[in-house]
Amino acid sequence: MTKPVKTLCPYCGVGCGLEVLPPALPGKPVNRDSAGTPIWRVRGDQAHPSSKGQVCVKGATVTGALDKDRLRYPMMRDSLDQPFRQVTWEAALQRVVRELKTVHANQGPDAICMYGSGQFQTEDYYIAQKLLKGCLGTNNFDANSRLCMSSAVAGYIQSFGSDGPPACYDDLEQTDCAFLIGTNTAECHPIVFNRLLKHHKKNRHVKMIVVDPRRTKTAEKADLHLAIKPGTDINLLNGIAHLLMRWGKFDSLFIDECTSGFASFAGVISQYPPELVARACGIRVDELEKAARYWSESQRVLSLWSMGINQSSEGTAKCRTIINLHLMTGTIGKPGCGPFSLTGQPNAMGGREAGGLAHILPGYRVVKNPQHRQEVEQAWQRPPGSISSQPGLAAWDMILGLENQSVGVFWVAATNPAVSMPDIKRTKAALLKSRFTICQDAYYPTEMADYAHVLLPAAQWGEKTGIMTNSERVVNYCPAFREPVGEARADWEIFAEVGRRLGFEKEFAFANSAEVYAEFVQLTRDRICDMSGLSHDLLKNGPIQWPFPACAVGDTIDATATGKRLYTNHRFPTEDGRAKFSAFHAKGLAEAPDPNYPFVLTTGRLYGHWHTQSRTGRIEKVAGMYPNPFVEIHPRDAARIGIQEGEVLEVRSRRGFARVPTKITKAIAPGTVFIPMHWGALWAKHAEVNALTHPEVCPISLEPELKACAVQLIPT
Numbered sequence: 001m002t003k004p005v006k007t008l009c010p011y012c013g014v015g016c017g018l019e020v021l022p023p024a025l026p027g028k029p030v031n032r033d034s035a036g037t038p039i040w041r042v043r044g045d046q047a048h049p050s051s052k053g054q055v056c057v058k059g060a061t062v063t064g065a066l067d068k069d070r071l072r073y074p075m076m077r078d079s080l081d082q083p084f085r086q087v088t089w090e091a092a093l094q095r096v097v098r099e100l101k102t103v104h105a106n107q108g109p110d111a112i113c114m115y116g117s118g119q120f121q122t123e124d125y126y127i128a129q130k131l132l133k134g135c136l137g138t139n140n141f142d143a144n145s146r147l148c149m150s151s152a153v154a155g156y157i158q159s160f161g162s163d164g165p166p167a168c169y170d171d172l173e174q175t176d177c178a179f180l181i182g183t184n185t186a187e188c189h190p191i192v193f194n195r196l197l198k199h200h201k202k203n204r205h206v207k208m209i210v211v212d213p214r215r216t217k218t219a220e221k222a223d224l225h226l227a228i229k230p231g232t233d234i235n236l237l238n239g240i241a242h243l244l245m246r247w248g249k250f251d252s253l254f255i256d257e258c259t260s261g262f263a264s265f266a267g268v269i270s271q272y273p274p275e276l277v278a279r280a281c282g283i284r285v286d287e288l289e290k291a292a293r294y295w296s297e298s299q300r301v302l303s304l305w306s307m308g309i310n311q312s313s314e315g316t317a318k319c320r321t322i323i324n325l326h327l328m329t330g331t332i333g334k335p336g337c338g339p340f341s342l343t344g345q346p347n348a349m350g351g352r353e354a355g356g357l358a359h360i361l362p363g364y365r366v367v368k369n370p371q372h373r374q375e376v377e378q379a380w381q382r383p384p385g386s387i388s389s390q391p392g393l394a395a396w397d398m399i400l401g402l403e404n405q406s407v408g409v410f411w412v413a414a415t416n417p418a419v420s421m422p423d424i425k426r427t428k429a430a431l432l433k434s435r436f437t438i439c440q441d442a443y444y445p446t447e448m449a450d451y452a453h454v455l456l457p458a459a460q461w462g463e464k465t466g467i468m469t470n471s472e473r474v475v476n477y478c479p480a481f482r483e484p485v486g487e488a489r490a491d492w493e494i495f496a497e498v499g500r501r502l503g504f505e506k507e508f509a510f511a512n513s514a515e516v517y518a519e520f521v522q523l524t525r526d527r528i529c530d531m532s533g534l535s536h537d538l539l540k541n542g543p544i545q546w547p548f549p550a551c552a553v554g555d556t557i558d559a560t561a562t563g564k565r566l567y568t569n570h571r572f573p574t575e576d577g578r579a580k581f582s583a584f585h586a587k588g589l590a591e592a593p594d595p596n597y598p599f600v601l602t603t604g605r606l607y608g609h610w611h612t613q614s615r616t617g618r619i620e621k622v623a624g625m626y627p628n629p630f631v632e633i634h635p636r637d638a639a640r641i642g643i644q645e646g647e648v649l650e651v652r653s654r655r656g657f658a659r660v661p662t663k664i665t666k667a668i669a670p671g672t673v674f675i676p677m678h679w680g681a682l683w684a685k686h687a688e689v690n691a692l693t694h695p696e697v698c699p700i701s702l703e704p705e706l707k708a709c710a711v712q713l714i715p716t
């Protein structure tokens with residue numbers, strides 16, 4: 001192979017195009033890492049519409065982990081206190097099927113759970129939905145996206161009548177004002193930030209507002225940084241709306257013709273005068289006024305957000321309150337504006353399309369809607385009533401199910417809940433109680449493997465062919481460019497094989513992932529995410545943005561221009577075609593600081609590292625950038641408790657503790673400390689940030705408030 005293979009970066013939801021080449025090329029020295037191991041070459045794909053050739057350090061080094069610490073063969077053990085033994089696929093699958101049948105017969109379908117991942121390709125997601133929801137009769141499929149963007153999903157559905165980010169990346173270069181709230185875009189979505197920064201630098205009139213309790217690398221570039229107190233986002237958003245209302249800076253035509261619920265919203269925001277809001281948020285009135293002025297003076301405001309908004313016990317309310325501002329100002333469905341949630345993982349968007357959460361079904365359908373269930377049952381040729389009318393267990397509820405032993409089989413694939421779940425001590429105790437856990441992963445060891453009875457080796461990115469959708473709805477073909485290591489198999493193939501062995505031969509009679517995808521896209525027909533015109537063959541020619549209905553095939557128009565923005569006609573998929581205002585008051589943190597736990601801990605990510613480090617921790621260059629965890633603390637707080645730079649600080653919450661070296665910086669506000677979320681037990685002792693976090697969830701999206709909890713600080 002001498003021609004580069006085009007694919008998508010398998011890390012964040014920005015979804016940059018990559019070109020991959022083998023380590024050995026004619027006339028060139030073999031590409032090796034510092035240990036001498038040959039590694040695949042990788043570079044940005046200049047032709048990719050989302051990234052235009054740019055990549056960050058993660059994308060540029062991703063091939064460095066392809067061969068490190070891979071799980072190569074199935075392994076098994078009878079109980080968690082025994083060592084694993086290598087077994088054949090036949091033995092592993094027989095056991096998996098036996099356990100599924102036993103639990104299904106004895107405890108019922110809802111005792112079976114699968115916890116999947118935004119790292120899945122769309123085909124993996126789709127087959128998992130068909131197996132769990134269509135054939136086994138339980139909606140207990142949830143993904144780690146529940147910890148990431150389920151609040152955004154709920155916000156879109158409630159405000160617009162459907163999931164789906166309305167904006168696209170071109171809006172980054174067409175906006176007058178970028179409003180970044182609860183997102184450290186510079187570190188977590190670097191290529192999106194590069195595009196925005198370039199536009200901001202080139203156009204002096206363009207404003208950038210960043211709302212974040214920390215002075216992050218993103219905040220450093222802002223015209224206005226609002227370092228609000230953690231948990232006061234709704235105060236701020238309602239306060240901006242209050243000023244826009246007071247100044248008469250709203251779009252009454254848009255409000256009248258395209259929305260509903262404005263009167264109750266107006267009633268709520270009337271209670272957020274600037275003085276009250278500034279005090280609650282810990283900012284000055286003139287800073288608040290400046291933010292509102294930037295909004296009012298801009299024709300095109302683009303809001304970006306991620307975990308700082310979503311990971312909250314009022315996450316859906318926060319998302320809807322952002323959307324309120326866009327509805328009020330009519331800044332949606334037009335170039336350069338709109339609410340835009342930045343997705344965390346490479347294919348969390350594909351997961352949403354394929355129904356990959358416990359309350360949804362393929363094609364942006366919802367479990368609770370009888371017509372939606374019927375449509376999917378018919379497509380799957382399953383008897384009426386096969387799909388349960390009850391949403392399945394969301395991520396944290398699965399842990400509770402293990403705790404009270406109502407869950408009999410816990411199947412975890414491509415994710416690491418033994419690090420990423422809140423209240424990790426309680427999570428691990430629940431995992432230890434599991435009757436039968438399957439861990440399907442590309443890497444070994446991982447923290448999750450310690451809690452598994454069976455390990456199934458999964459092929460990873462580059463070893464299986466499938467589809468991924470990035471944050472701006474651009475759908476990408478990601479081909480296998482090398483053989484899977486050892487006996488690893490694609491996730492969808494494992495699910496399909498289990499399905500056939502359970503007696504569903506016809507439902508899982510797929511010869512390849514192209515056939516899986518062809519079946520899936522039919523379920524999107526006439527839905528807002530219509531991609532019934534897409535196929536592996538078409539996508540081999542390059543990425544395409546949805547919507548892309550079957551009637552678009554063969555058009556001479558630029559394929560990437562068919563999607564772009566949603567709601568350009570200002571009609572929304574609600575019953576009356578209008579977008580809905582919401583009227584939420586601020587509730588604040590689920591666990592506010594108090595005299596015993598006087599500091600707020602906030603958590604986040606670092607440029608370079610990815611989630612729980614299963615991949616990036618094994619890449620020399622990335623691991624070297626941040627070799628150790630740390631806690632950021634303001635100099636005033638450090639002096640008050642008597643701790644010096646580099647000394648180990650014990651951070652303690654009601655649930656546990658972490659001991660990490662101190663980093664003294666004015667980038668964090670007094671009264672708040674910050675610990676990155678990447679370090680699990682495999683990488684550092686007593687540095688797990690989730691030893692501290694609590695499992696309170698947003699009552700609508702069921703997303704946990706991983707972003708903040710109350711802590712005390714004890715110098716060691």
Ligand code: SF4
Pocket residue numbers: 009010011012013014015016051054055056057058059060189190191192
């Ligand atoms: Fe990959 Fe995200 Fe970096 Fe792009 S910005 S190269 S998608 S990690």
